[in-house]
Amino acid sequence: MTTPTPTKKSTALTCPPSQVGLCARCQQPCHRYGFGGNPLCVTCRSAVEAARSRKPKTSA
């Protein structure tokens, strides 16, 4: 007989739960508040930065 191990839904967040908020883009829990917090999760942040850097430079 094997006892089923309860699978905890552990997030990879390394911040206190009080600083966890929902991502403004994908609505997934992320480190949003406090020191080092960001309204976007790591995935969305990288996506936004990638899209931003992809924009053509405005030549004067």
Ligand SMILES: [Zn+2]
């Ligand atoms: Zn996100």
